[in-house]
Amino acid sequence: MTVVKVETQTDRSAQVAQVIAEPKSAVLHRHLHHSFLSLARGQGSNLILQDGRKIFDASGGAAVACIGHGDGRVVKAAMKQMSEVAYCATIFYTTNVCEELCQFLVNSTRGHMARAYIVNSGSEAMEAAMKLARQYFLEKSPPEPRRTRFISRDQSYHGITIGSLSMGGHKYRREKFQPLLLDNVSRVSPCFPYRNQYRGESDQQYVDRLAAELDEEFQRVGGDTVCAFVAEPVVGAALGCVSAVPGYFKAMQAVCDKYGALLIFDEVMSGMGRTGTLHAWEQEGVVPDIQTIGKCLGGGYQPVAGVLANHRVMDAFEKGTATFVHGHTYQGHPVGCAAALEVQRIIKEENLIQNVDKMGCLLSQLLRQRIGNHPNVGDIRGRGLFWGIEFVADKATGTPFPAQAHVAMEISEMGLAEMYSIAVYPGSGTVDGANGDHIILSPPYNVSAEDMRFIADTVARLIEDFFADRAGA
Structure with missing residues (x-):
């Protein structure tokens, strides 16, 4: 005889009480139903x-931990610095450590940049850069008050605050907040040779096409x-x-100068060294008017980012009001500046940027x-210790996996399993903002050749196993 258990209201109440009694995180995590690994x-x-x-x-978090973790x-x-002065109200005061960091940053540009502005995140840095450009x-x-617009590029990421997200x-990241942006x-095409350079099109022809597109956008707006x-x-x-x-x-730059x-x-x-030179623009033969920096400035030891402005921009301010109408409670934070200054001292004294170039070539x-x-694997690309691997459903055509497959995220999560124990950084929307997947490898600057072999072997095994499991599913 089969006995059927009938669930009563009392049973259901007990179940609810049990769920409520289970400890829940008080953190508003990125995903409320995900169990995050706990770091010690x-x-x-x-x-x-x-x-x-x-x-x-192997990713330094989000390409942040440039000298590794736990450096005493x-x-x-x-x-x-915390024991001396932990906070500075910059409306009244400055600190030696902030002055030293900004002087180091200006000097590192070989005279191209004039001043630096220290904030706490890349998003804050982009907000400041936008306002600095407008106020310039x-x-x-004579002043040009009609200048209120910006042109950026598709498939770009400049921050998560309303202004930087708009950029x-x-x-x-934009779609849920589109009405607020x-x-x-406006945006033009990125320079993305793997996806967008025509077959048989030379680099110069590709550059000419993108320059014409930017020129047309200037004319349109x-x-x-x-x-x-x-x-x-x-x-x-x-x-x-x-x-x-x-x-x-x-x-x-020539198009910008034209207008x-x-x-x-x-x-x-x-x-800040990630791509093989302290400033990435050093490899491009151009100097920007304004530059934002962040992640590898402080290596994750403190929240710190910054903005650099060249003499053209700063000369206008000095001859004008001499006042930047912008400010944060925690700008120029002394502890953040101290951590950043020490990270940069270590990078310089230990010749770590040279190691970035050498180890990056080996990793590639x-x-x-x-x-x-x-x-x-559709494409492997990068510079220095900043490498991306793009995944495709079909190598011959470059067809991406659909967004709902979550390939990059699943590979990254699989990498955290004990048999791999490696962290890589996932990215999606690679092809059109929705479809397409990649992972980023961005290890610390002080890695060894042995580390490079471990990363390459482990990532290769991870990718091979992931797609083998997928094919067999």
Whole structure:
């Protein structure tokens, strides 16, 4: 005889009570129903979980941890500053450590930049850059108050606040907030040779085509209404470490000069040594008017980012009101400045940027050897220690996986499993803002050749296993 259990109201109430009694995180996480791994500490290139398991941080988080984790020298510098003065109200005061950091940054540009402005995140830096560009045209003589517009690029990412999100072209991040975004930003095509350069089209022809597109956009919106053209020298999260073809940025700068607009480089992800030179623009043969920096400025030891402005921009301010109408409670934060200054001292004294170039060449070679011919690897690209791997459903046609397949995220999550224990950074919307997947590898600057072999071998095994499991599902 079969006994059927009838669920009563009492049973249901008990179940609800049990769910309520279960401990829940009070954190508004990125996903409310996901169980996040809990970190205990970081040590060098490794992240160590509460259960003691080590994960090799091959992405430095979001390309942040440029000298690895747990460096006692940075901790000591930050603690020393905290014990002296932890906060500075910049409306009245300055600190030696902020002055030193800004002087270091200006000096690092070999005289091209005039001043630096220190904030706490890349999004804040882009907001400041936008306002700086707008105010420049009010300060210059004669002023140009009609300039209120910006031109950026599709499939770009410049930050998550309303202004910086308006500047970017990342569809997924924008779509829910589209009604709130600024309507004075328009976009042109990115320089994305793997996807957009025609077969048989030379680099120069491709550059000419993109320059003509930018010129047409200036004409469409009115050349005398544009403050600046904004671009990442190496596109990070949105496209997966895409460099421009030779001559591209010189051509873009020429179009900006034609219409009297500024050139703004977003180097929050690709700058401060990540791509093989301290400033990514050093490899492009151009100098931007305004530059944002961030992640590898402080290496994750403190929230810190910044803006650099060249003499053209600063001369207008000095001859004008001499006042930047912008400010944050925590701008020029002394502890953030101390951490950043120590990170930059370590990078310089240990010649880590030279190591970035050397180890980056090795990583590129190893990745191409191991997975260059994999049927689901469409492209391997990057500079320095900033490498992207784009995945495709069909190698011959470059057809991407659909967005709902979540390929990049699933590969990244699989990498955290004990049999791989490696962290890579996922990206989606690579092809058109919705479809397409890539992962980013951006390890610390002080990695060794042995580390490069481990990363290449482990990532290759991860990719091979993922697609083998997918094919067998």
